[in-house]
Amino acid sequence: MQHEFYDMLMESQYWLPETMVAYQRSQLAQLLRHARANVPFYERRLDPVFTPSGDIDWDRWEEIPIVRRSDMVEHRDAMQARLLPRGHGPVGIIETSGSTGLPIRITISTIATYSAAALRWRGHRWQNLDWSKTTLSRLGDGDHALAWPEGENKGPWGLPGDSAAANGTLWSISRLFDTPDVMRFYKQFGASYLNAGPNMAHINALDVQRLGIDVRIEAILAQGNVIRQADRDICREVFGARMVEIYSAKEGGPIANPCPLDRLHVNSEGCLVEILDADGRPCAVGETGRVIVTPFYQTAQPLIRYEQGDWATVGAPCSCGRHHQVIDAIRGRSIAIFHHPDGRSVANLMPDETSSLLASRYWQLAQVGANAYELRYVPTDTESPGNEAAVRALFHQTFFADADLTFVRSAAIPLTSGGKLVEYLSEWRRPDR
Template identity: 25%
Template sequence: MNLFELTLRFNGFPIAEAKRKLAAIQAISEAEYENYVLDTRQTIVEYHLKENSNYREFVGKLDRFSWEDIPVMQKSDLQKPLQERLSKGFTTKNSYVNKTSGSSGHPFIFAKDKFCHALTWAEILNRFGWYGIDFNSSLQARFYGIPLDTLGFQKERLKDRLSSRYRFPIFDLSEEKMEGFLKTFRRKKFDYINGYTSSIVLFAKFLKQKGIVLKEVCPSLKQCVVTSEMLYETDKKLMEATFGVPVINEYGASELDLIAFTNPKDEFVVNSETLFVEILDENNKTVPHGESGRIVITSLYNKAHPLIRYDLGDTGILSKNSTFKKPILQELVGRTNDVAVLPGGRTVPGLTFYYVTKSVIEDDGNVKEFVIEQTKLDTFKIIYVSEQILTSEEIADIKKALFTYLENDLTLEFERVTVLDRKNRGKLKQFISRI
């Protein structure tokens, strides 16, 4: 057992047992896998109905035990003291406790029993292992935020040392800082990049402007893994061109597990070992594969805290080629809570504005990154970082695109800034509704 896994074991997380359990799950045949999923999800529901009074109250009286009759959990349902939500026998002392990022607007504290948390790490180790990445020996270039309080800062730095990673703090992504990033890549033998998508994209744009392919200055580099934010196909192509290595997409949630990960065949494979993922419509009915809906997830092994039919706040599409053993996330559309309401009464995903604007605003490489805020029913502000201020012609092109795809007579405001605000530990929220 290596240092990374010994650290997990030392902290009470039975990683060896979790890896054996994961291997046993993966050994289940395709023919038997549906039974595994159905039996395991029923077992976890029955457990919490028996051992968790808060969950019994939430579910209420069921006339019959049908999966579709189990109510869907919203994040707002979990915004109460953790002690009230823990199952019998679990405390904050014998569980893994953390808090969600709050990027959805509904932060809360959650808990996992220690075996469940070990399973999370077993899943992560397994997926990164698809690419030969070893957390004990593969050096990671980590593009993440970091807590600024002394205790949190030192804790993250210790975790970095134990996990063979070098952190590039991303609260300051000025050109001067990225010059420093590049110097570090020249002298360190990084195996892979890992971090928030928007920050790594910005570094890729910096390299493109310099005419540099990162692998040529850091020959040891093999992969780039992006996480936590939307990955657009245009950005993926940019990163692969400027880094000279494949880009792998990771989708996860701290309260759950790793949710989906790009496999070597470039399929975005959903974790079916420890999670049950559903795509539901507005009436909580399952939509056919190939159609868009809300991503609702059940944690199959968390005994400390129920997350059953939990609405993550994202929308997505499962491929028509999905099976119980190998669900494939065809598309991750965006967050359901980031919704724009238009004066004409239409409701559209907020990221629609981002998609349309992105198709126009980045053509010449002047604009490095941007976010969109809805400040009034008919008013949207585009806040952007660029070398030069947008011209009247560029602004006219953006307005034309938005009017074509959405609605006429919208008021657009533009604000050029030096750096975008990354309050949430470095995450960048690309659309914000303020109405």
């Protein structure tokens, strides 16, 4: 099934837009009917698009209410399918981190896992990755990741049946190893690629530069956070590595991959992506809005018009010959994480110059009280603080003018339980939660 879907993807990447729309609607129609019949959460929620005859009125698609992250917590049981379409099971459960204050559990069908793998392999082809080479992953794989003192050989990582892929190996190591150990494993396994979050890759590069470790990386497969130009620059400078942006999420699955021209194409065969403005209308080319995703094969716990939690900019059509929807950039989080006592919420980001003003390798902004925040940072020069006064002014302009901000300089910033460096973190439990 995986191989058949992959073969279709290699053909469908050149479909005309109208052919892709027809395919998407055929997949959506099956998902909508399945959810309405088998998932209590959607029994009435999808009424706007169903006509009295049972047909689907696509002109009313935007009347379907958007699913929020909070829905997945408060209505988890009601979002589970009583029955699955034939061949879609069995199911498994994955969990997201609670960095936004709302950790969630998602039930995943086997067919969703298969389709995700096929979309990932096509993305590898677009970037000319060599499946016969070795990849080292430090993303971890569940709680047992910590039990691998010497790493786990997970076997080939490319397309099953491919002659080159049969010679490749994916090694996975604990997500809590520090940079010297990560680089030791990388050399020990003879790896060519590193699978890591962009923030952690940035930190690894700075540590390698500081410690004088000699290591070259062909490509870093980056996911889990927004990739900044500074991440790309330092990884190329230190490792000689190109950074391959993979836009995916545990909830929404593999959302977009970069084509050979490094433009981010939505995986239109696997999901519908809407980028909406503040009024809920589709953004035009060059405009930035909220990402709303509907994964087609997520039938165990359907997510129909799910707010992914990111801001993205709509891109113009690509000249590579593929007609998939293009995303110019992932800008950051759209879900409010910081809340003022008066009820205001914001999902803003600190300006790009924050790191240079702080003279910092990396930093983290945390809400620690009702109107109190800490900005923790690792300075390049431990004897000299950054320009904290300028950063304080930027903070008040970006978030709340009356909030208290404390600066904390440290040698390191702890990772989350999932092994990520989170730049924006809520450690304050709101009274209404």
